[in-house]
Amino acid sequence: MNRDEYEDKDAQAAWELLGRQRGIEPSFGFAQRTIRRLHEAPARRFWQLPVFRWATALSCVAMISISGLVIQRRAIARHNAEVYAAAHQDTLEDYDVIAALDQLEDDNRL
Amino acid sequence: MASNDTDLVLMTRVKEGDEDAFRELIERYQRPVINMIYRSIGDAWEAEDLAQRVFIQVFRSAGRYQATAKFTTWLFTITRNTVLNEYRRRGRRATESLDALTENEESARQFADARTADPAQEVVERELQDTIHAAIQTLPEAQRTAVILCRFEGLAYEEIAVVLGCSVSAVKSLLNRAREALKEKLRGCY
Numbered sequence A: 001m002n003r004d005e006y007e008d009k010d011a012q013a014a015w016e017l018l019g020r021q022r023g024i025e026p027s028f029g030f031a032q033r034t035i036r037r038l039h040e041a042p043a044r045r046f047w048q049l050p051v052f053r054w055a056t057a058l059s060c061v062a063m064i065s066i067s068g069l070v071i072q073r074r075a076i077a078r079h080n081a082e083v084y085a086a087a088h089q090d091t092l093e094d095y096d097v098i099a100a101l102d103q104l105e106d107d108n109r110l
Numbered sequence B: 001m002a003s004n005d006t007d008l009v010l011m012t013r014v015k016e017g018d019e020d021a022f023r024e025l026i027e028r029y030q031r032p033v034i035n036m037i038y039r040s041i042g043d044a045w046e047a048e049d050l051a052q053r054v055f056i057q058v059f060r061s062a063g064r065y066q067a068t069a070k071f072t073t074w075l076f077t078i079t080r081n082t083v084l085n086e087y088r089r090r091g092r093r094a095t096e097s098l099d100a101l102t103e104n105e106e107s108a109r110q111f112a113d114a115r116t117a118d119p120a121q122e123v124v125e126r127e128l129q130d131t132i133h134a135a136i137q138t139l140p141e142a143q144r145t146a147v148i149l150c151r152f153e154g155l156a157y158e159e160i161a162v163v164l165g166c167s168v169s170a171v172k173s174l175l176n177r178a179r180e181a182l183k184e185k186l187r188g189c190y
Helices: A003-018 A030-040 A050-087 A089-093 B003-015 B019-041 B044-060 B071-090 B094-103 B105-111 B119-137 B141-152 B157-164 B168-185
Strands: none
Touching: A003 B119, A003 B141, A003 B168, A030 B019, A030 B044, A050 A089, B003 B019, B003 B071, B019 B044, B019 B071, B019 B141, B044 B071, B071 B141, B071 B157, B119 B141, B119 B168, B141 B157, B141 B168, B157 B168
8 A cells, every 4th residue: 555545545534534523403493583583683774784884984094094184284383383483582582562653753763 | 396496486485575485495404504603613502693694694685696596505605704704703713713612512512412322432422523523623714614515515616616705626725635634633533
């Protein structure tokens, strides 16, 4: 007997052994219970459809992404404004603020 | 009348909402569906629960059933999808359902019919059943489904290919690999 033949016989024996596995019997009244369950189970609403679930999930992801982008842009703009203000702080301090034009005297004409 | 012709007649009636036809369909296929699920997940109680879901799905999808496809192929495709959903729900791989096998060992035994009267022989038989069950459970999902459909349900390669959504040669390859794996796992039992 060569090795291949031996291997095939082993595989065949294992295959035949599988057939000895016992199955299970359906419990009494399985069909009736299934039909009862069919009546009890509510039909799928449109929002329970997989397509709708995917659409909802994708919408959430898109919303989070857009919100993140907006927040990031605002943060960058605020940061830029702060940098600009800091850079021009000295020159801004040199100017006096005049609340009313009536205060302008001869020496301070525009 | 051939089995598939009867199925087609029953499905036509089920499409029209005929519950008697649906009941007849369940009674014809409850055993193969329950056993396919049981051999896939290793839990007898859950197998019945999932089998009910399969038949409810059959009823609700009856309108989409095309008579060009063999009914059993369509039924086993729904069954396989239900099992795959169950794997996803559990959030673990099929091979890990060995734990479930151990946990539900008692319930499985309750279902199995006792053919042997001798207690010692019964113990040996139980061990053999557990070994076979464990060997099947350790196969990857596609191999396991191919083995169940081929060995236990007697489906042709072409039908298995439809259920698994692959080619006939891929089915043959799956079965060859499964045979090799089972040979190793069951060594010493035959």
